[in-house]
Amino acid sequence: MPLYLHDIPLDKAKAALKEALQNADLWRVLGKENIPLDENALGRILAEPIWAKVSSPHYHASAMDGFAVRAKDTGGATLTAPLTLQIGEQAQYVDTGDPLPEEFNAVIMIEETEALDANGEITSAIREPKSIRIRASVAPWKHVRPLGEDIVATQLVLPAGHILRPADLGAIAASGHTEIPVARKPRVAILPTGTELVEIGSELKRGDILEYNSLVLAAQIKKWGGIATRFPITIDDFDLISQRVAEAARDHDLILLNAGSSAGAEDFSAGVVEKLGTLLVHGVAVRPGHPVIIGMIDNKPIIGMPGYPVSAALTGEIFVEPMIAKWLGRAPIQLDTVKATLTRKTTSSAGDDDYIRMAAGRVGEKMLAAPLNRGAGVISSLVRADGLAIMPRGTQGAEAGDMVDIHLYRTRAELEKTIFCIGSHDMTLDLIAQYLSMRNRRLVSSNVGSLGGLVALKRGEAHLAGSHLLDPETGIYNDSYIAKYLTETPVQQVMLVKREQGLILPRANPKKLKSLEDVVSSGIQFVNRQRGAGTRVLLDYHLNLLGIAPEQVLGYNDEEFTHLGVAAAVASGRADCGLGIAAAAQALELDFVPLFQERYELIIPDIYFDSPLLAPLFEVIKTKEFRETVAEMPGYEFGEE
């Protein structure tokens, strides 16, 4: 009997989970354990408050190396009318930390005394004189750390729920404890299911899916303070899955069943939960997410996690993290939020709470946010994400220029170190990004084509743009476009590389193509770059020279956004040929026929050209290491003028 998804709103789903946990008496700290007071306590969470057992210091201590005295004995001492105090009765040498002898109530620093011998002469035995001469009086309790200065016995040192940091461990020690009552770590079973799944490291056949969701989920659990058990892959078999789930429920606090949570032919998760316990929720109106299952088995919560990696990871953040937090007695993770200007119109389904991965960073005075690839299968978008914009149920998205709240995965300090590069992509940008990461900068590059890059500069939405726009009339790169589009934005042009553009072809070039004319005459499937891309301008320029109309190129309207995208289309057989750079062809072990050499420049507004933010980028470009690596890339020449 097939099960259907009945999406319920996210807040209702969360409430259902909370209620189920409350009914099971699981909406609380799961348990306490006493652990030794050592550095492994770092990051653990107090299950009970720490009240001081002793005071610190536990006696009046000298705060300096010097002489303990009675303040009243020093009265009247001045520079010109010094006083002499006899060692023993009136003064006594103390090191820092020594107890103040009972009869004294202040300390004079050794530097402020003159040591005298038995004859009243200055002596070099500054710590063992017979008497000392002082030239200033001292107030009671001067240079004394009174009992309890730091911690007074019985006071609250740290509250329950506190996450232990290095200094906390010191304070716990100082207050007389030798062990720490912390919340025990929740045990979480992670069960990957799916006949098509293969373990990391397997030789991949068509249709195999690498199983790494359990890895990401296990790392999340570890990060949030739990202990994850990764079960082996279970094939799509109702009984096998049921058996594994029942087994996991025995000695874990939570079961994450991944995937089979949708309503397809081989989606058994909901059925398994119904059979072994209670199915509470099947389907949540959240993106990415949707086929989320919530249930209880043997008084243990079970979450059916969606199969797409981004959906699985976000389902973890939305449903699992707050549960772990409750079980540990800490506040749920609350991401820092910044307001940012949206760079592009962003649509959202009105029926769902929509979690949109965003790149974010400061350009000039503005904090900007650009939506990333929204595919639920695109884990790299989660890697690139600086934060999330949440478009709530009931809204249909936001317009370019709107202010949105970005829930940050990074610190604001990291955002301030971000260089936004927009425009045409070149593989040397990956290299620059790599070297910049060692120079305390982050290069975020967004591929919108050369022209898109210039438009972004005009709008103040990037620090630089990569561009290789050929002027069909002059044969000169970039100048005329800059003159046209950046009239009010003075920029510098930095020649980065000269590179070959040519035909990207299947291995061994089966159709023996040598030119653009061959592409047309052979009637093969071409894959193009998007409008505004420098490579497309180049294509149009040469098609025009050759008198070929775009309609004659089959696939002219089939667009990819990067050189590698074009190469991937050829590699997969989706297209027979594309125009792009040699490096992209080599990357996927394809054939390449060079046709043209072009200039790839960085266009940088004057206001950023000399900025400390970009300085490391120029350093990188000048390094021998960078230049040599570029020179080794096929079809590249370092771009001296």
Next chain:
Amino acid sequence: MPLYLHDIPLDKAKAALKEALQNADLWRVLGKENIPLDENALGRILAEPIWAKVSSPHYHASAMDGFAVRAKDTGGATLTAPLTLQIGEQAQYVDTGDPLPEEFNAVIMIEETEALDANGEITSAIREPKSIRIRASVAPWKHVRPLGEDIVATQLVLPAGHILRPADLGAIAASGHTEIPVARKPRVAILPTGTELVEIGSELKRGDILEYNSLVLAAQIKKWGGIATRFPITIDDFDLISQRVAEAARDHDLILLNAGSSAGAEDFSAGVVEKLGTLLVHGVAVRPGHPVIIGMIDNKPIIGMPGYPVSAALTGEIFVEPMIAKWLGRAPIQLDTVKATLTRKTTSSAGDDDYIRMAAGRVGEKMLAAPLNRGAGVISSLVRADGLAIMPRGTQGAEAGDMVDIHLYRTRAELEKTIFCIGSHDMTLDLIAQYLSMRNRRLVSSNVGSLGGLVALKRGEAHLAGSHLLDPETGIYNDSYIAKYLTETPVQQVMLVKREQGLILPRANPKKLKSLEDVVSSGIQFVNRQRGAGTRVLLDYHLNLLGIAPEQVLGYNDEEFTHLGVAAAVASGRADCGLGIAAAAQALELDFVPLFQERYELIIPDIYFDSPLLAPLFEVIKTKEFRETVAEMPGYEFGEE
């Protein structure tokens, strides 16, 4: 031969360390190790960039459960003019993730098809029909995840220096890796030295100092990504220390020698470094810090850490963290910074870079920062610190109301959950703080006395104030003071507790004191509360009633800022008697003679009274648990009107 401290500026000291490391070829990633790709890689740092070995998906995959088709075969299908596609030749069922059969280029979702049997009738075998009817055309590549949609072979997945997060591990797996090249963890030896030191858990004798610096330093090292070895305590013996240091240098990358870094009689650290290697720096103009030593032994850096716990911890942050960061190839930790208004004038030595621990939080529209106890021995101030204000060399501090940069130890989100309570301290505030911590709020209380609290409210520097100010004329608490000081700040008064004030006395009350008159007539040493404290007003009120002049009370000008401070003064013998609450006496196992009952109220400005920020505080006060705990405290009554 005594060594002297020659303080050099902080930037010079840092430069000296960096130069020494560069000369030793240690200003780089120390080494690389390959670790398995599992959840234990979390938080490790890439020693090399990760370039994709395979693409993901590595084939064109169906993004939906449905039927693979050729887009062109679907042309013309509409709601009213459906098309029928034959299974096999024109369509084929695919599950999500299945490879797209070679001859097809799009997928139609199963929900958008009608399954037909051999007779062209609707069938319930929706996944195994003979043909399907469609009522819309589909564009090429619809519901297909093309090869490389997520990751294209050879692209940069993650740069070197990246700190691994859960999603990163997924991306590394997706790009074909099974192990990860990460920076090896630096090994750090921590050597506590000092004859007066005792291990955590020891029975404390006068003069014993609990050795917990090595614990705090070890936790710092662990937090920053290194491996710490804590050596046992070494007594102050030049040869023993030398031997231990030489031993540690053999198999560690860094030695932290604590303490003996000053220039006292038993400060051997500098001498040991000179003997075994090169002493580069002895004394740095930084507070807290100062007696910091930097040297090289056997091509290994050694840092002499100051003995005071706050100095040791900050020396770790200033000198050790950036070194560990370099060795791991990551950026040094850069604390998020907020601008905040200083609540009090804060002085700083012009000769030093001064690191001042601050409490910080938002009150209304203003972000406020209040300096905490500046004692280098007060580890609890580091526990309480929300961040640091750095007063650079050459400045002499800042005035109340000045804007200062606070380098945050907490997230901004945490600051927004902070309730600032100022004024008179009561032990129930510790209790409230404890319960609030479980309700996603943080109570930061600052003890400036009742009157100080009202003044802070007037200045908009707190959300509430604790107050027990008796009007000597009317015998009524708080009202007249509020009328006088808070003319423009409408407030609510919340009765919290009634509590007994009385004489805090040594155990067994040796002088048999029963009243304030006894205090004066016995001529014993009294300890007072600070000006503006409710307890002091109470004392003055009763002294006046009794016709006793303040001058008759010995110690009237000896001030403490809390009830516990008064009790500690009595416990230590510094004073014979003080006025305070029973709970404070009990805390230190002292005697108590009740004299008066008073009202302790919370004074809360109207603008915060109904705020979501404070709502949990009112919840706490109403809980049975809280009320019962208060009722059990000696001398307390829960404060019903």
